[in-house]
Amino acid sequence: MPLPFLSKPPVSVATSQKSPWPRLFGFAAVLLLSATCILMTGYFARAWAEQSADASSNPHKKWRVAYVEGGPYTDYQQIFAGTVRGLAKLGLIENGDVPVPENSESTQEMWTWLCANAGGGRMEFLPDGYYSSNWDEKLRVSNKADIMRRIHERGDVDIILAFGTWAGQDMATDEHSVPTFSMSVTDAVDAGIVASAEDSGLDHVHAQVEPGRYERQVAIFHDVFKFRRMGVVYEDTPDGRSSSGIPAVEKAARELGIELVPCTTTLNLPDLDQSFENLRSCVESLSTRCDAIYLTVNTGMQGHRIRELLQPIIAAGIPSFSQSGPGETKLGVLMSLAQTDFDDVGLFEANAVAKVLDGAKPRDVNQIFEGPLGLAINLKMAMLIGWNPPFEILAAVDEIHQQIPDLAR
Numbered sequence: 001m002p003l004p005f006l007s008k009p010p011v012s013v014a015t016s017q018k019s020p021w022p023r024l025f026g027f028a029a030v031l032l033l034s035a036t037c038i039l040m041t042g043y044f045a046r047a048w049a050e051q052s053a054d055a056s057s058n059p060h061k062k063w064r065v066a067y068v069e070g071g072p073y074t075d076y077q078q079i080f081a082g083t084v085r086g087l088a089k090l091g092l093i094e095n096g097d098v099p100v101p102e103n104s105e106s107t108q109e110m111w112t113w114l115c116a117n118a119g120g121g122r123m124e125f126l127p128d129g130y131y132s133s134n135w136d137e138k139l140r141v142s143n144k145a146d147i148m149r150r151i152h153e154r155g156d157v158d159i160i161l162a163f164g165t166w167a168g169q170d171m172a173t174d175e176h177s178v179p180t181f182s183m184s185v186t187d188a189v190d191a192g193i194v195a196s197a198e199d200s201g202l203d204h205v206h207a208q209v210e211p212g213r214y215e216r217q218v219a220i221f222h223d224v225f226k227f228r229r230m231g232v233v234y235e236d237t238p239d240g241r242s243s244s245g246i247p248a249v250e251k252a253a254r255e256l257g258i259e260l261v262p263c264t265t266t267l268n269l270p271d272l273d274q275s276f277e278n279l280r281s282c283v284e285s286l287s288t289r290c291d292a293i294y295l296t297v298n299t300g301m302q303g304h305r306i307r308e309l310l311q312p313i314i315a316a317g318i319p320s321f322s323q324s325g326p327g328e329t330k331l332g333v334l335m336s337l338a339q340t341d342f343d344d345v346g347l348f349e350a351n352a353v354a355k356v357l358d359g360a361k362p363r364d365v366n367q368i369f370e371g372p373l374g375l376a377i378n379l380k381m382a383m384l385i386g387w388n389p390p391f392e393i394l395a396a397v398d399e400i401h402q403q404i405p406d407l408a409r
Helices: 020-054 074-089 108-117 137-154 164-171 213-225 238-243 246-256 272-287 303-309 311-316 326-330 343-357 379-384 391-395
Strands: 063-069 123-132 159-163 180-183 205-207 229-234 259-264 293-295 320-322 335-337 375-378 397-401
Touching (some): 063 137, 063 164, 074 180, 164 180, 164 238, 180 343, 213 320, 229 272, 259 272, 272 303, 272 311, 303 326, 326 335, 326 397, 375 379, 379 397, 391 397
Parallel strands (some): 063 123, 063 159, 159 180, 229 293, 375 397
Antiparallel strands (some): 335 375
């Protein structure tokens, strides 16, 4: 039995002699429908083309870059310089040989140089796109408000380079959708900048993370010297603990049975001299009570004053370890994990930027950076504290420094 909706009704005598008008109207309807489809297809094709033109794969788009930091810090200079060299290596700018200021932690001069000299057709460093809070909380709030207003009203920022914990926290937000790269952060996950090492949590956010780095540092330091009491200086605020990696250091100390001896003080200050004095006072106090010092990332760690900072440690004859890296070992800190002039970190960041310029979402770009496990040692400091490194330690060393330069202004 045929299905009812497929069977044809009987044709009556009256309808069997069909008028040509229904056919003509039907043909006209088909033409109209076809034309509509063609027009709609053209519309969607144009819309797709316009969307593609706005996408990062457009080779003619020049990405306008802004820079944000909490304040001046040596590591920001070095990682910024390494990133710029990486951008030049990848062909995103023409000139990446940005000079790093001597005896200064400022990046302002570097930014000004890039605005005038970077060149190339892919990226533009905005002359008025440099924002530093100079470790001033009020200026931090003002800068964030200015940047958000600029994004929403002027719309002339296409990439944000956010250096440090303050900048990462302020820029990695759902208040905007500009691709944001969080750099030089001790622990971006603990700081709440990204959701996890694998996922930033926001489509426009990317951060460089290195899970377990600070636990490994403490483990290696302890494995070499077998100390029982390790001194550590930090600012006891949520931002201060995060920027100095304290949760990771505490975890490692518990697992290794180390007594962690803290000295908490105010470090994130607009007055860098006061920041250094607060750090120096803590180091002096800890040197008399501990048998090792772990020097964390903080604004008191100023390259041109490292020699002065180390004097109590030398007098006590105890080992020191730089959380930041071999840049501080070169300046006199006894030991750190090796890293080649920040170029490996910089190239990692530059590759992330390149992927976004070529069409990827920042969230989809790998965040996990696998750093080196080799050691950096300052033999001059070893001699001053009376430590003769055994052969098996020297065999594992990737960087050896033999002087403590006097960089004081």
